[in-house]
Amino acid sequence: xxxxxxxxxxxxxxxxxxxxxxxxxxxxxxxxxxxxxxxxxxxxxxxxxxxxxxxxxxxxxxxxxxxxxxxxxxxxxxxxxxxxxxxxxxxxxxxxxxxxxxxxxxxxxxxxxxxxxxxxxxxxxxxxxxxxxxxxxxxxxx
Amino acid sequence: xxxxxxxxxxxxxxxxxxxxxxxxxxxxxxxxxxxxxxxxxxxxxxxxxxxxxxxxxxxxxxxxxxxxxxxxxxxxxxxxxxxxxxxxxxxxxxxxxxxxxxxxxxxxxxxxxxxxxxxxxxxxxxxxxxxxxxxxxxxxxx
DNA sequence: GTGTAAATGAGGACAGTTTTCATTTATATT
DNA sequence: AATATAAATGAAAACTGTCCTCATTTACAC
Numbered sequence: 001x002x003x004x005x006x007x008x009x010x011x012x013x014x015x016x017x018x019x020x021x022x023x024x025x026x027x028x029x030x031x032x033x034x035x036x037x038x039x040x041x042x043x044x045x046x047x048x049x050x051x052x053x054x055x056x057x058x059x060x061x062x063x064x065x066x067x068x069x070x071x072x073x074x075x076x077x078x079x080x081x082x083x084x085x086x087x088x089x090x091x092x093x094x095x096x097x098x099x100x101x102x103x104x105x106x107x108x109x110x111x112x113x114x115x116x117x118x119x120x121x122x123x124x125x126x127x128x129x130x131x132x133x134x135x136x137x138x139x140x141x142x
Numbered sequence: 143x144x145x146x147x148x149x150x151x152x153x154x155x156x157x158x159x160x161x162x163x164x165x166x167x168x169x170x171x172x173x174x175x176x177x178x179x180x181x182x183x184x185x186x187x188x189x190x191x192x193x194x195x196x197x198x199x200x201x202x203x204x205x206x207x208x209x210x211x212x213x214x215x216x217x218x219x220x221x222x223x224x225x226x227x228x229x230x231x232x233x234x235x236x237x238x239x240x241x242x243x244x245x246x247x248x249x250x251x252x253x254x255x256x257x258x259x260x261x262x263x264x265x266x267x268x269x270x271x272x273x274x275x276x277x278x279x280x281x282x283x284x
Numbered sequence: 285g286t287g288t289a290a291a292t293g294a295g296g297a298c299a300g301t302t303t304t305c306a307t308t309t310a311t312a313t314t
Numbered sequence: 315a316a317t318a319t320a321a322a323t324g325a326a327a328a329c330t331g332t333c334c335t336c337a338t339t340t341a342c343a344c
């Protein structure tokens with residue numbers, strides 16, 4: 001109920017209705033990955049009239065505060081997910097849009113090794129595996 | 143000289159001036175990675191008045207024909223590179239924008255293994271490592 | 285309670301890219 | 315070589331996702 005208030009305070013953000021509601025949507029929704037538009041619509045559905053610009057602002061602030069992370073899906077729009085502490089990468093179904101997460105230590109290590117080899121001081125990395133998920137394969141017989 | 147003509151014909155594309163010139167730019171330029179805007183400017187500099195819309199169209203067709211591939215850099219604009227047959231991933235310098243390529247068999251394998259594990263029929267993947275390149279580290283002392 | 289800095293809403297701005305549509309061009313056919 | 319036709323082009327407008335501006339409202343420290 002008021003755990004979100006603490007999250008915001010800890011993040012150095014004033015406690016405002018839009019921030020509380022956006023955070024709530026992110027926590028409550030069954031899909032872990034939402035675009036700004038998705039969040040906006042969910043807010044409307046739950047009766048909150050919060051502007052899209054505010055949603056973008058809030059999500060960007062949350063990102064800065066480490067509350068959420070932003071994924072940039074293949075040149076298209078961004079989606080946001082609640083930060084859960086551990087780094088992970090993503091598998092995306094090109095048919096239904098489902099996003100799954102995975103962690104792979106071997107890949108993590110190799111990335112660091114490659115950056116080092118090339119003299120890069122690595123700051124970040126993004127890995128997306130695109131494909132057709134199990135369900136879509138079964139349903140549509142790809 | 144007219145090797146490009148063959149490339150276009152083989153790709154099932156009519157041989158037109160814009161296509162020849164765009165292909166030429168991609169082959170001649172010293173940077174392997176160009177945005178549509180970059181190509182457009184290079185064309186202007188070489189005296190060809192080819193519209194930006196045409197550049198986008200031609201690049202998209204080239205992508206479809208397998209002549210170039212498109213990289214979607216972290217939510218920003220796309221860059222294009224001449225297809226060289228072998229799959230590779232990219233290292234990007236967040237300071238100067240330089241793009242380096244690398245191939246890593248271990249990562250390739252792990253990706254396939256992960257897709258399989260999750261029941262995905264993998265179609266593609268993209269891996270970007272972001273960091274500060276050697277030169278920028280030296281110059282700016284990060 | 286009140287002051288002040290910060291947050292919001294609405295609408296416009298913006299960048300990169302794509303579409304529309306009238307005109308031009310490449311190529312297959314004569 | 316001339317011609318017909320489908321495809322390609324240019325210019326400008328449309329589009330999408332995102333961000334900014336600025337006037338108004340709000341949270342929070344005092």
